[in-house]
Amino acid sequence: MGLIPWRGKQREPVTTEAPSLASLRGEIDRLFDTFVREPFGSLEWPFAGERGWIPAVDLAEDDREVTVRAEVPGMKPEDLDVTISGSQLVLSGEKKQAAASEGKDFYHTESRYGAFQRSIPLPQEVDPENVEAEYAHGVLTVRLKKCPSAVARRIDVRAGGQASPGSPPPGAAGDRPAPQPGP
């Protein structure tokens, strides 16, 4: 399963216009953004349950490790689950609504509450035994070390006669389930 595009935080330009005009424009921009980025956003997400949500993630990779960061504010570390299943990193948990919304209280909500699960395909060379997860200020950081054998090695090319074309070295761009090939 591929990665699910997620509408991230909304970036807003600083504006010096009069508040009423600026807020109207902001509203129009927001509607436009909503339509462009999630044209089916008003539909119930079919895989995530009734009140499900999907946290946004960043995945960065360098020679030695893969770093995954997810913004999951308002959680407790014990409510977060990080598991490695095959070549997938699975982040799951449940965000509980801290303030009970009693019937008589007026409530306006933009945050998402409830259970979430997010599977992130990992590069093949990650060592499942060497993973660290940390939660601070609402950001979950998972660091996955790569197998020592997967760290890029230089292979000498010998001059030869009729050698069959070998497979690409581990860590080559084609091995990765990345949206774009490496440099």
Add this chain to the structure above:
Amino acid sequence: MAEESNMAKTAAEEVSSAEHTRCGCHFRPNVDIIERADELVVLADVPGARPESIDVDFEDGTLAIHARVDPRQDPGVEYRVHEYGVGDYYRTFHVSEAIDAGKITAEYNDGVLTLHLPKTEATKPRKISVKTR
């Protein structure tokens, strides 16, 4: 999103105003607003912010939340998946209720800023008992 804006206007109307941030742009944090009989509670999601870098201002009925966020990644790192930006959070609200500004409290836990804005005595609902003679 029409629903959102209508609801927001009842308790706290959002305003846009000029604000100078370092990068010239900012993120709008998601907020929950709870109106109770004696107070407004604002819960703002500002993941990645440190408590000492959050400013909350309340002046002339306008509540402003500004949280500075340091970059998490070295600029040279290449992202395979990049779904969200990292930067400052900023959002302002018009609060129509009379708020006792001196008693506003703020706490920050796990990326969520919680503001308690107590209403002034005059705006708190008061039950008047009807007496019979």
